[in-house]
Amino acid sequence: MSITFTSVQAKANPNAENRDIAIEQALDQLLGPGMHPLESDEFHRLLATVSDSTPVLTYVRAWGYRALELVHAERDSEAALALAEHILERALPTNSSVAIAEAYAIKAEVLAESNQRQRAISAIVDLDQWLPEVTDERVLFFAHNVAARILHQAQQFEDALVHYLAAQDAIALNDGAQTLRRRQFLNLHIARLQTELEHFDSAMELVEATLEEAKRERVFHRIPELLLLKGYLQGNLPNHGARASLATYGQTIEWAERLGDSRRQVVARNNMGSVHIQLEEYEEARAVLLEGLALAQAHGYVTEIYFIEFNLADIDVKRGNYSYGIERMQSLIATMKQADRPRDYAEMLSYLATAYRLAGRYREQAEALEELLQIRQTIFRSERDQALSELQTRFEAQEKAQQIVLLQQENEVQSQRIANASLQRLIVFLFALSVILAALMLFFAYRAAQRTNRVLSETNQDLKEQNLRDPLTQLANRRALQLALSAYTQKAPSDESAALILIDIDHFKTINDSYGHAAGDAVLTSISQRLLRFIHSDDLVVRWGGEEFVIFIPNTRSRDLQAFTRDLLALFASEPVTFEHRDIKVSATAGVVDLPLRGTTLAHCSWEQSLRLADSLLYLGKLHGRNQAHYLRGLHVPFAEVEEQLFNDFDDANSQGWLEIESIPSPVPVKR
Numbered sequence: 302m303s304i305t306f307t308s309v310q311a312k313a314n315p316n317a318e319n320r321d322i323a324i325e326q327a328l329d330q331l332l333g334p335g336m337h338p339l340e341s342d343e344f345h346r347l348l349a350t351v352s353d354s355t356p357v358l359t360y361v362r363a364w365g366y367r368a369l370e371l372v373h374a375e376r377d378s379e380a381a382l383a384l385a386e387h388i389l390e391r392a393l394p395t396n397s398s399v400a401i402a403e404a405y406a407i408k409a410e411v412l413a414e415s416n417q418r419q420r421a422i423s424a425i426v427d428l429d430q431w432l433p434e435v436t437d438e439r440v441l442f443f444a445h446n447v448a449a450r451i452l453h454q455a456q457q458f459e460d461a462l463v464h465y466l467a468a469q470d471a472i473a474l475n476d477g478a479q480t481l482r483r484r485q486f487l488n489l490h491i492a493r494l495q496t497e498l499e500h501f502d503s504a505m506e507l508v509e510a511t512l513e514e515a516k517r518e519r520v521f522h523r524i525p526e527l528l529l530l531k532g533y534l535q536g537n538l539p540n541h542g543a544r545a546s547l548a549t550y551g552q553t554i555e556w557a558e559r560l561g562d563s564r565r566q567v568v569a570r571n572n573m574g575s576v577h578i579q580l581e582e583y584e585e586a587r588a589v590l591l592e593g594l595a596l597a598q599a600h601g602y603v604t605e606i607y608f609i610e611f612n613l614a615d616i617d618v619k620r621g622n623y624s625y626g627i628e629r630m631q632s633l634i635a636t637m638k639q640a641d642r643p644r645d646y647a648e649m650l651s652y653l654a655t656a657y658r659l660a661g662r663y664r665e666q667a668e669a670l671e672e673l674l675q676i677r678q679t680i681f682r683s684e685r686d687q688a689l690s691e692l693q694t695r696f697e698a699q700e701k702a703q704q705i706v707l708l709q710q711e712n713e714v715q716s717q718r719i720a721n722a723s724l725q726r727l728i729v730f731l732f733a734l735s736v737i738l739a740a741l742m743l744f745f746a747y748r749a750a751q752r753t754n755r756v757l758s759e760t761n762q763d764l765k766e767q768n769l770r771d772p773l774t775q776l777a778n779r780r781a782l783q784l785a786l787s788a789y790t791q792k793a794p795s796d797e798s799a800a801l802i803l804i805d806i807d808h809f810k811t812i813n814d815s816y817g818h819a820a821g822d823a824v825l826t827s828i829s830q831r832l833l834r835f836i837h838s839d840d841l842v843v844r845w846g847g848e849e850f851v852i853f854i855p856n857t858r859s860r861d862l863q864a865f866t867r868d869l870l871a872l873f874a875s876e877p878v879t880f881e882h883r884d885i886k887v888s889a890t891a892g893v894v895d896l897p898l899r900g901t902t903l904a905h906c907s908w909e910q911s912l913r914l915a916d917s918l919l920y921l922g923k924l925h926g927r928n929q930a931h932y933l934r935g936l937h938v939p940f941a942e943v944e945e946q947l948f949n950d951f952d953d954a955n956s957q958g959w960l961e962i963e964s965i966p967s968p969v970p971v972k973r
Contacts, residue, residue, distance in 0.1 A: 381415070532547075533546070566596055800896055801894055804919075840854050
């Protein structure tokens with residue numbers, strides 16, 4: 302479906318913060334529990350009254366609901382994105398922080414729902430520039446809610462939680478059913494985040510409190526989802542268990558039937574069947590699964606059908622009907638593999654391996670387990686690459702935003718210079734009227750111009766310096782490293798060698814969880830000061846991102862790189878970081894690579910590729926227990942023969958014996 306709308310020729314409007322109260326109230330009445338009005342016909346009649354003459358806040362809200370309706374209800378991503386871009390074009394010229402923030406949030410939601418997560422994350426970075434100026438509670442809730450869910454999906458859990466809590470703050474003082482619905486929605490997602498982090502007790506506490514409020518205030522629409530999550534949590538908490546899960550899934554079915562939520566009815570029955578299988582209650586499992594299968598088939602829930610049929614096949618295997626059950630499992634697994642759903646495929650494959658074991662088909666079990674291992678490694682690498690790519694997208698978007706701020710500041714500086722030039726011309730004009738007075742004024746103006754120019758020069762220098770520094774640690778940032786390595790690549794003599802060391806603080810998330818984020822910041826700043834005192838004057842130490850650092854050594858000819866790395870590991874682990882009278886033990890894992898890699902040139906193996914190798918070496922150290930480094934000293938085969946495997950499957954290249962890797966243990970053991 303396509304959508305047409307008139308072109309916009311918006312100008313800065315001093316009344317941009319005004320709203321059309323009548324339309325806003327009508328939108329409040331139409332908005333249901335979702336992101337767009339449920340009464341589509343009535344909404345479209347109202348939307349026909351919203352034109353370019355409508356105040357921008359009401360315009361953005363009304364057409365924003367239409368963009369969300371397009372992407373969520375009508376699944377027309379192309380039309381939704383075109384409308385979202387149009388809304389943003391309408392909002393930007395007004396300079397209204399509320400309108401612009403809501404427009405960016407709409408764009409991010411549409412991109413995320415269209416499976417364009419990297420672009421959605423970039424839109425969130427743009428959104429973050431405007432949020433500090435927003436005071437409208439509805440827009441604050443919507444924007445933080447969108448940002449939180451997208452970052453949650455990208456597994457950027459800490460940033461997601463910050464936005465979830467900010468969204469909670471935005472609705473904390475409001476009353477009414479809409480506020481209760483929003484709070485339930487937020488609590489559900491926060492509980493899911495806590496569940497992913499395996500904070501089961503915290504998640505359960507939040508789910509039960511939200512269920513109690515939902516029943517007390519008679520706002521019921523999220524109850525089936527909350528009960529499904531509660532049932533899963535009960536299965537993971539020792540003081541609850543499988544029987545409690547079964548009771549909760551039964552309540553889920555009752556509420557879902559009451560609310561006409563057929564999908565949750567299906568999911569609850571499937572989950573009940575899984576629990577019965579776990580309890581070896583196969584008749585009960587088959588009965589409830591067949592009920593769920595009939596309902597799923599009636600509504601066309603394809604994914605749920607696959608999972609229920611797989612559970613039914615699992616029952617056949619458990620009851621000794623190996624041939625039929627395994628054959629059915631294999632068929633369903635083949636379908637899931639074709640659907641390109643690696644996580645579901647891996648989970649089903651693990652059950653198939655168990656079925657082979659029960660049937661005594663051990664060779665096929667071994668083959669299935671080997672394939673499962675390969676799939677999980679592929680999923681891990683894919684998710685790691687995706688996370689790195691999204692972090693890079695976020696960094697580039699933040700860099701772009703910083704450049705815009707820098708340009709604005711430079712424009713202000715240039716305006717000041719123009720003003721100074723105008724002042725000097727005025728002085729020359731006055732000189733023609735009065736030689737003595739003009740001479741005095743010129744003298745003082747000259748002194749003032751000198752001071753101004755000195756201040757301007759210092760300001761420009763400060764701006765350039767800030768653009769190359771990490772604000773927390775005051776170390777050089779990614780941009781500074783990129784500039785340094787680009788300059789080195791252009792000027793490095795052919796007989797000179799350098800090195801890159803990528804370092805990651807071990808268990809940094811545990812430090813944040815155990816001591817708080819202020820302690821994490823204290824660890825980062827303390828370690829940064831140690832690194833600055835440790836490196837040579839020609840070296841460059843960089844905060845690469847999060848808890849990762851990079852050291853660039855431009856000349857290793859007279860340096861013992863192995864000894865330097867051992868001392869570097871000891872630097873982290875030799876003494877704890879003290880924060881609020883508590884000692885925090887710290888260690889690090891590192892990857893070390895020559896620049897260029899021995900046997901290659903910078904033209905064949907760039908510094909970016911070398912840094913990827915250092916990251917693979919660091920990951921190797923994590924797998925072997927942390928608090929150590931791995932140094933890629935060279936290759937046993939020509940670089941051209943191993944290049945593709947080296948960057949696409951480092952583990953395989955290493956297992957083939959093509960790489961000469963030296964393990965460098967830390968001289969200081971760390972016990973946690």
